[in-house]
Amino acid sequence: MLAPTIKFEVPDILNAAVPPERRGVRRDHVRMLILGRKSGVTQHDRFNRLEDYLKKGDLLVLNASRTVPAVLYASLNREGNRNSDETEVRLARKLDDSTWECLIVAEDLTEGDLLAFSTTLFGTVSKVNANSPFATVSFSLSGPLLFDQIYELGEPVRYEYIKNDWPLDYYQTVYGNIPGSVEMASAGRAFTWEILFKLQKKGVKIAFIHLHTGLTYLLDDKWHQSPEQNEEAYHISEEAARMINETKTAGGRVIAVGTTVVRALETAVDPSGQLEKSSGWTNLYIHPEYDLKIADGLITGFHEPEASHLDMLSAFIDPGYLHNAYQEAIERKYLWHEFGDINLIL
Structure with missing residues (x-):
């Protein structure tokens, strides 16, 4: 169950209906709220300064599934x-x-x-x-x-707060390569090759996995899918598993880009804590009491009230800290959803 403290209301004006590029903002210049896992302390910056918050030896794991016009x-x-x-x-x-x-x-x-x-x-x-x-x-x-x-x-899946028929390119990450996601794995949208190269130059490693997102926007209120009913196909290569295990062994941080990445990584970990090369389906539900084995940090967007994604975020950080950070994000007019701003939890 979602922790009862995580209740908030997002004003309609904060639902990002327009891609940042159409608002005159580069995709990698969206705002970023940095949230300390242990302290709950917040900082505010732009995503293009991500390298200032990561260290040599850290590893970013990105979902390279490409969005299909579903x-x-x-x-x-x-x-x-x-x-x-x-x-x-x-x-x-x-x-x-x-x-x-x-x-x-x-x-x-x-x-x-x-x-x-x-x-x-x-x-x-x-x-x-x-x-x-x-x-x-x-x-x-x-x-x-x-x-x-x-x-x-086909056309991209478009949510009710998006009024324009934006082209499919706006629903893609720059690094997506294998088609399969019917809704964009949106946490990675703000990345550009420039940022990825800067991070690698600093000594931050990059690994790619695939999780093909399923359809969650069902149009009809009579249908409600629990996280366990949402089965999604994933693939973690031998190379990605090796890089992640080596980072954990060396004491580096594994930072998941998106809740989809967390779900795949935590599905593929063995009882000893090692990540295995793996392909299959996952319906893993990560909740506040879940003991994360692989992910040390998370890059994600801002999620709707009472969404199951918030249950997962509460596995990373005390729900009270998360609630306070979301209230601050609303007060500072951060933007929600796939065309919105970024939350870095470290």
Whole structure:
């Protein structure tokens, strides 16, 4: 359960609806609130000065999953009859090269329903679960050919506070390489190659993992997913595991860029505290009583009241400190969400 002290209200004006670049701010010049894990002391800076808060021997772990335009539209055909010309289909998670779980905005969805996305891409509803918002869709294409069509036809997932149809590039990190996330792994958005090179020059190491984020924006209030129901695919390479283990052994700090990275790392740690090369699915729920094994610090955005992300943050820092810092962020008009500002917890 979320600690009861973490209750706050974010004024609508602090929901960042516009990418910083469209506000006249470089993506790496967003504001940054630095929060001390042990002291609760706050400092205020800009993200482009991140190197001032990291030390030689520290290791940053970034999620290199690339965002896919997960909102598609199709005509829905049932028993030979066209039921809808523009049915919204939101990709939720990839099951294999030609199969995805999807949120399909349609009444009385039936197994066998056909979806026509274009003259070359079709889908069949192969499974409907009455206890889940998601249906399984088998596509007519697979692998790169399917992704080509998704990128050609799709739009990024857009939350209710975002009024403009911003291009997909605004929902990408500069280092994302393998497509798979249906919602942006947004904690890394502020990074530029310039900052990464500066950090490496200082002696801060960089490791990349992948966790493909699932769909959490479900449109309908009747559906609520607990963290344990949100299964996401991840991959930690042998090289990344080695770098992380060596950093821990040498006494350096492992700093996760995003809650997705924390989730993957803590899933792949063995009972002795060593990180293993690992691929699979994680539904790990990290809560205030969770004993973190790998992550020593966190770079993240600002999260909504009573979000499960705040449970994870409370594993890093006393909930009272976190509550005070969030109240201060509101007073100082920090911006929330993927186009907003950054919180560094060390």
